[in-house]
Amino acid sequence: MLIAFLQRAVMQGIPLLYGSTGEIITERSGNLNLGIPGIMYVGGICGVIGAFFYESSVSIVRPLPAILIPLACSLLGSLIMGLIYCFLTVTLRANQNVTGLALTTFGTGIGNFFGGSLIKIAKSDMPSITMTATSNYFRASLPFADKLGWFGKLFLSYSFLAYAAIIIAVVVSYIFKRTWTGLHLRAVGENPATADAAGINVNRYKYRATCIGSMIAGLGGLYYVMDYANGVWSNDGFGDRGWLAIALVIFALWRPNASIFGSIVFGGLFIAYNYVANIGMSTQELFKMAPYVVTVLVLIFVSVRNKKDSLGPAALGQSYFREER
Amino acid sequence: MHKSHVKEPRVHLVKRDALAWWKAWIIRILAVVAALVVCGVITLLVTGKNPISVYTTMIDGCFGTSRRAWNLVQNLAVLLCISLAVTPAFKMKFWNIGAEGQVLMGCLATAACMILFGNRLSNGMLFILMIASSIIVAAVWALIPAIFRAKWNTNETLFTLMMNYIAIQIVSYFTYIWSVPKGSGQIGLINSGTQAGWMPSVGGYDYLINIIIVAVLTIVIQIYLRNTKHGYEISVVGESQNTARYIGISVPKVIIRTMLLSGALCGIAGLIIVSGTDHTLTKTIVGGRGFTAIMVSWMAKFNPVSMILTSFIIVFLQKGASEISTIYGLNSSFSDILTGIIIFFIIGCEFFINYSIRINKKGEDE
Numbered sequence: 113m114l115i116a117f118l119q120r121a122v123m124q125g126i127p128l129l130y131g132s133t134g135e136i137i138t139e140r141s142g143n144l145n146l147g148i149p150g151i152m153y154v155g156g157i158c159g160v161i162g163a164f165f166y167e168s169s170v171s172i173v174r175p176l177p178a179i180l181i182p183l184a185c186s187l188l189g190s191l192i193m194g195l196i197y198c199f200l201t202v203t204l205r206a207n208q209n210v211t212g213l214a215l216t217t218f219g220t221g222i223g224n225f226f227g228g229s230l231i232k233i234a235k236s237d238m239p240s241i242t243m244t245a246t247s248n249y250f251r252a253s254l255p256f257a258d259k260l261g262w263f264g265k266l267f268l269s270y271s272f273l274a275y276a277a278i279i280i281a282v283v284v285s286y287i288f289k290r291t292w293t294g295l296h297l298r299a300v301g302e303n304p305a306t307a308d309a310a311g312i313n314v315n316r317y318k319y320r321a322t323c324i325g326s327m328i329a330g331l332g333g334l335y336y337v338m339d340y341a342n343g344v345w346s347n348d349g350f351g352d353r354g355w356l357a358i359a360l361v362i363f364a365l366w367r368p369n370a371s372i373f374g375s376i377v378f379g380g381l382f383i384a385y386n387y388v389a390n391i392g393m394s395t396q397e398l399f400k401m402a403p404y405v406v407t408v409l410v411l412i413f414v415s416v417r418n419k420k421d422s423l424g425p426a427a428l429g430q431s432y433f434r435e436e437r
Numbered sequence: 438m439h440k441s442h443v444k445e446p447r448v449h450l451v452k453r454d455a456l457a458w459w460k461a462w463i464i465r466i467l468a469v470v471a472a473l474v475v476c477g478v479i480t481l482l483v484t485g486k487n488p489i490s491v492y493t494t495m496i497d498g499c500f501g502t503s504r505r506a507w508n509l510v511q512n513l514a515v516l517l518c519i520s521l522a523v524t525p526a527f528k529m530k531f532w533n534i535g536a537e538g539q540v541l542m543g544c545l546a547t548a549a550c551m552i553l554f555g556n557r558l559s560n561g562m563l564f565i566l567m568i569a570s571s572i573i574v575a576a577v578w579a580l581i582p583a584i585f586r587a588k589w590n591t592n593e594t595l596f597t598l599m600m601n602y603i604a605i606q607i608v609s610y611f612t613y614i615w616s617v618p619k620g621s622g623q624i625g626l627i628n629s630g631t632q633a634g635w636m637p638s639v640g641g642y643d644y645l646i647n648i649i650i651v652a653v654l655t656i657v658i659q660i661y662l663r664n665t666k667h668g669y670e671i672s673v674v675g676e677s678q679n680t681a682r683y684i685g686i687s688v689p690k691v692i693i694r695t696m697l698l699s700g701a702l703c704g705i706a707g708l709i710i711v712s713g714t715d716h717t718l719t720k721t722i723v724g725g726r727g728f729t730a731i732m733v734s735w736m737a738k739f740n741p742v743s744m745i746l747t748s749f750i751i752v753f754l755q756k757g758a759s760e761i762s763t764i765y766g767l768n769s770s771f772s773d774i775l776t777g778i779i780i781f782f783i784i785g786c787e788f789f790i791n792y793s794i795r796i797n798k799k800g801e802d803e
Contacts, residue, residue, distance in 0.1 A: 144594065146534070200781060204788035209532050209594060210735045213728050214780040221773025228768030229483075347770070352602060362595055393622065394613030401606035404599045411599070415591035429532070429594065435452060 115262045117380070117387050119269060123340055125379030126270075127152070127350075129277045130332030131357025132364060132371045133284055138325035139361060140288065141318045142301040143201060144429040146212025148329050149354020150219020151193045155330020156337045157223040158182075158189030160345045163246040163338075164230055173245040175252075182246060182334065190330025193219060194323040202318045205431045216354070223333075224347040240346035247343025273335045278372055280328060285369040297321055301425030304432035314432055332357065356382070359407035365414065366424050378403045450792045461790045468786030469750075472779040479774070484765050491761060498760020499753055509756055511644040514651040515709055516748045519730035521651075521658045521741055522702030525695045527731075528662060528739045530675045535582065535597025537727025538604030539575045539700050541720075543707020545608050546574035548718035551627045551634035551711070552615055563634050567712060572704040578604065579700025580693065587689035601727070609720040624718050627711075636713040647713040654702070659741040671695055703727075729776075736783050751776060 131148055138145045145151075162185030167173055197215055200206040230241050251271050260268065288294040299307040300317045308314050336353070337345050360378055364371035385391065385399035414423060477488030484491065500506045519536055526533040550567040558566065582600060585591035617625050628634060639645040662668040674681045674691050681688055710722060733751055737743035758772030 218777025
């Protein structure tokens with residue numbers, strides 16, 4: 113029971129981990145990208161579109177292209193979203209909050225629109241579209257995981273995208289702490305004027321961080337569709353997970369390695385209502401607010417404590433204009 | 438002579454002094470036209486239909502019959518009301534993106550009064566109770582992040598964002614508690630027999646009272662922001678908190694007061710949605726309009742009268758695109774794509790209003 117709960121919590125947590133790692137990289141450069149929910153939708157639907165056309169164009173679905181094509185499509189889709197955000201906020205200096213919200217409207221619209229169109233092309237009777245063959249390759253896990261009892265179930269039963277999420281988070285955490293690139297990136301997020309004076313190309317860092325962040329976040333959408341939802345795309349199925357990923361950034365205090373743990377906590381809170389005995393439908397709804405309440409409490413706690421390194425990047429949400437120093 | 442090896446950039450940006458208002462509007466109109474062309478091309482690719490006929494369909498969907506036009510105006514009123522609500526806080530550079538949750542709490546309070554007291558109080562008393570409770574509940578919902586922001590500088594963008602989802606779950610809880618039939622999770626029309634707590638139709642027009650309320654609010658907020666001491670304090674705090682402190686404005690006081698106002702207006706929007714329009718309560722009743730309102734307010738540069746225009750653009754697109762999707766059998770999310778594109782262009786074009794681009798001539802010395 114406990115093992116099953118933890119396993120489900122990890123699976124719920126992986127899309128959030130992708131989203132929050134992507135958003136942490138973005139926010140470290142000083143860009144508060146509220147478009148992450150939309151980007152994750154686009155990442156998901158682009159993968160589905162890639163898989164759909166690959167599955168319908170060949171008779172035998174082979175593993176390698178079945179994984180690479182959706183993966184490439186997903187990365188490309190979320191890269192374009194990241195570029196739109198950067199072009200508007202960095203080059204055209206638009207307001208980050210408004211751009212982000214518009215990007216979320218746009219991305220969610222793209223997801224639901226093309227999802228709906230594919231359903232129509234596939235002449236599916238259900239309001240959803242299923243990529244079983246592709247999904248099976250995405251879901252492939254280590255063959256001996258089943259034989260190792262609870263250990264195998266808890267640690268080895270996931271698909272490659274789940275492990276990739278954790279590896280990416282660890283690598284990003286290392287880059288932040290131990291490399292020049294990470295130091296420069298943090299400098300840009302803390303004080304772009306100083307970074308600029310030190311010879312760091314602020315705009316280039318913002319562009320790269322935001323685009324890489326978007327691509328990582330988009331993978332969260334891909335993982336959700338192909339793995340968690342067994343290759344079934346249903347409109348609005350992804351729900352509010354994008355916002356939850358932004359919440360996780362705060363919960364993890366802008367540290368990717370902490371968000372690995374945090375994602376499992378959030379995943380657990382997200383599904384906790386299924387595991388509490390004898391509660392009605394109405395009380396379940398109250399349980400579902402737990403991740404958000406926890407985030408608010410963390411937000412309050414860190415701001416009251418007012419310790420500098422847990423408040424997030426100092427220049428978060430502000431565009432940088434060299435001329436206006 | 439020492440020759441510099443630093444590469445001279447080909448273009449550089451110059452911040453403009455104030456651009457004549459008509460030039461600014463020409464740039465904005467060009468941006469909208471460009472956006473419509475892009476939308477037309479995308480529509481052409483997706484539907485294979487002539488874009489002109491698609492736009493004609495959109496106009497027909499919005500104004501084709503007097504009922505449609507009336508429906509458009511009524512939708513505009515609700516969006517405009519929420520946009521008015523978020524504006525004072527934004528002018529203060531307080532990024533309240535929690536309007537969705539604040540409106541939803543206003544909806545909840547209104548619906549609660551209608552359900553619990555609908556058949557016990559006289560309609561007059563019921564209305565007083567509904568108005569008071571929706572305003573108070575929504576204002577309190579906005580007050581919570583404001584206090585933390587004023588006292589401990591807690592990040593208000595993220596705080597108000599989280600408050601949205603807490604509000605959604607609270608409403609979801611009550612939709613189960615009050616659901617008809619029990620356990621279905623749906624409330625359905627409240628007091629459908631007695632119509633207790635429904636806003637009356639004025640002169641035979643449904644929704645007219647909503648529109649009047651919002652029209653009055655537009656004028657009041659316009660005056661409040663431009664011609665009162667409070668409005669002045671809001672813009673000073675928005676421009677520079679240090680200046681505000683220097684001239685003796687209490688920044689925390691202004692933040693809390695303005696957020697109370699924002700919240701109260703969101704409560705009125707909630708009242709209009711539940712009592713004046715939908716007569717029910719669902720967790721998706723606000724439908725993202727709390728977020729859309731932020732873009733409406735921003736595109737209008739926080740000017741209440743311009744917001745009539747920008748909210749019209751959004752409502753027109755949404756109604757028009759839903760007409761396209763019905764006629765051509767597309768998915769209704771098409772309107773979100775078009776809305777996104779138009780907003781990208783409008784917020785992008787502000788750059789060309791604020792900056793001019795100069796091309797550096799080669800070999801030119803200083």
